[in-house]
Amino acid sequence: MKLTRQAIKDVILIEPAVHGDERGYFFESFRKDKLEDTLGHEVSFTQDNESLSSRGVLRGLHYQLPPYAQSKLVRVISGEVIDVAVDIRLGSPTFGQHVKARLSGENKHQLFVPRGFAHGFIVLSEQAIFAYKVDNGYAPEHDCGIHFNDAALGIDWQLDNAEISTSGKDAEQPMLLTRQQTAPDTL
Amino acid sequence: MKLTRQAIKDVILIEPAVHGDERGYFFESFRKDKLEDTLGHEVSFTQDNESLSSRGVLRGLHYQLPPYAQSKLVRVISGEVIDVAVDIRLGSPTFGQHVKARLSGENKHQLFVPRGFAHGFIVLSEQAIFAYKVDNGYAPEHDCGIHFNDAALGIDWQLDNAEISTSGKDAEQPMLLTRQQTAPDTL
Numbered sequence: 595m596k597l598t599r600q601a602i603k604d605v606i607l608i609e610p611a612v613h614g615d616e617r618g619y620f621f622e623s624f625r626k627d628k629l630e631d632t633l634g635h636e637v638s639f640t641q642d643n644e645s646l647s648s649r650g651v652l653r654g655l656h657y658q659l660p661p662y663a664q665s666k667l668v669r670v671i672s673g674e675v676i677d678v679a680v681d682i683r684l685g686s687p688t689f690g691q692h693v694k695a696r697l698s699g700e701n702k703h704q705l706f707v708p709r710g711f712a713h714g715f716i717v718l719s720e721q722a723i724f725a726y727k728v729d730n731g732y733a734p735e736h737d738c739g740i741h742f743n744d745a746a747l748g749i750d751w752q753l754d755n756a757e758i759s760t761s762g763k764d765a766e767q768p769m770l771l772t773r774q775q776t777a778p779d780t781l
Numbered sequence: 782m783k784l785t786r787q788a789i790k791d792v793i794l795i796e797p798a799v800h801g802d803e804r805g806y807f808f809e810s811f812r813k814d815k816l817e818d819t820l821g822h823e824v825s826f827t828q829d830n831e832s833l834s835s836r837g838v839l840r841g842l843h844y845q846l847p848p849y850a851q852s853k854l855v856r857v858i859s860g861e862v863i864d865v866a867v868d869i870r871l872g873s874p875t876f877g878q879h880v881k882a883r884l885s886g887e888n889k890h891q892l893f894v895p896r897g898f899a900h901g902f903i904v905l906s907e908q909a910i911f912a913y914k915v916d917n918g919y920a921p922e923h924d925c926g927i928h929f930n931d932a933a934l935g936i937d938w939q940l941d942n943a944e945i946s947t948s949g950k951d952a953e954q955p956m957l958l959t960r961q962q963t964a965p966d967t968l
């Protein structure tokens with residue numbers, strides 16, 4: 595298992611080591627000790643989620659405000675997605691910037707998305723099974739979003755707008771700067 | 782999410798609640814709080830594993846002796862398996878008995894297998910992706926097994942012997958009573 599800090603250094607890319615044999619394969623998909631070694635602090639995941647989505651589905655960009663903020667460890671079990679983590683930590687030198695990773699059942703890469711980031715992904719394959727851990731519970735009343743096409747973020751989602759489908763909620767998410775002006779000290 | 786104690790009451794069957802919509806589905810595949818409520822004690826999972834196996838592959842029966850014993854929370858992401866947990870707790874009124882569950886990507890059922898149990902599964906579908914959590918690290922030198930066909934266990938694996946394939950190691954595992962006579966106070 596290889597863990598590598600990304601351009602925004604609190605985001606970590608994880609590449610598990612896969613053991614193949616005549617039965618199939620085996621790999622360790624999560625090692626709390628190794629993640630904490632790289633992070634330099636503890637992380638206690640308390641919930642796992644799984645979603646299935648068809649090609650063009652974009653889920654995001656989502657985050658929960660403190661005290662409900664969540665770190666996420668995200669991966670793809672089958673299919674392929676572009677995964678995006680946007681730094682929305684007020685005062686961060688990389689505020690508004692993002693890290694992007696291609697996660698697939700093939701490469702088995704994972705992304706650690708810290709608290710203070712908005713997260714989303716788009717499905718490039720016919721279908722994708724997406725799985726992730728969070729270290730804080732779901733708080734529907736504090737479930738916030740940013741519009742995926744916010745020009746200030748400049749995210750290349752790699753599919754044409756006409757191919758992209760979102761939930762009703764995600765089609766109406768505010769822009770990051772709107773959000774920041776509304777709640778400047780809570781991000 | 783529904784959690785139900787099984788005939789051997791420390792084994793728990795978990796049935797998540799799946800939310801479907803036009804994008805696909807979403808479900809919470811693990812809730813530490815709900816599992817601990819049902820168990821009546823804490824459980825701290827520190828590692829996740831994933832394996833892929835083809836039809837007829839049988840992995841098991843495996844366990845690690847204390848202080849390396851592992852609780853496991855097991856599930857199937859795609860495909861179908863028969864999952865088996867054998868009570869090997871010395872002095873247990875159900876010693877040698879087992880709980881069996883059909884786990885599939887379809888039903889999304891999970892089984893909580895406590896410490897003191899040997900665990901194994903057989904793949905019924907063309908392929909199956911199996912995923913599980915453990916609450917204690919892998920200790921290869923303390924990785925123990927029982928032969929899946931031990932007559933004293935009487936497990937119906939639902940496929941003919943000719944269709945079953947195992948690792949070399951699992952083909953040579955000892956019978957439970959042999960293991961018990963060898964190390965009577967360590968189980």
Ligand SMILES: Cc1cn([C@H]2C[C@H](O)[C@@H](COP(=O)(O)OP(=O)(O)O[C@H]3O[C@@H](C)[C@H](O)[C@@H](O)[C@H]3O)O2)c(=O)[nH]c1=O
Nearest residue numbers: 643645653654656657666713714715732761800807809
């Ligand atoms: C996130 C979540 C949703 N749900 C329910 C609410 C809805 O009925 C259904 C779908 O919820 P939605 O918010 O539309 O799912 P979604 O897949 O769009 O939301 C997810 O998107 C990812 C990009 C983020 O990283 C996640 O943190 C989460 O926000 O699942 C839970 O029960 N528990 C949860 O933890």
Ligand SMILES: Cc1cn([C@H]2C[C@H](O)[C@@H](COP(=O)(O)OP(=O)(O)O[C@H]3O[C@@H](C)[C@H](O)[C@@H](O)[C@H]3O)O2)c(=O)[nH]c1=O
Nearest residue numbers: 613620622830832840841843844853900901902919948
């Ligand atoms: C179990 C394990 C194996 N490995 C490596 C060792 C081998 O190179 C490869 C395959 O290991 P095996 O023991 O043959 O895999 P397996 O799939 O036969 O073993 C598993 O069977 C399940 C029924 C049990 O519940 C598990 O606890 C485990 O014993 O993976 C790890 O790196 N970490 C681990 O935690």
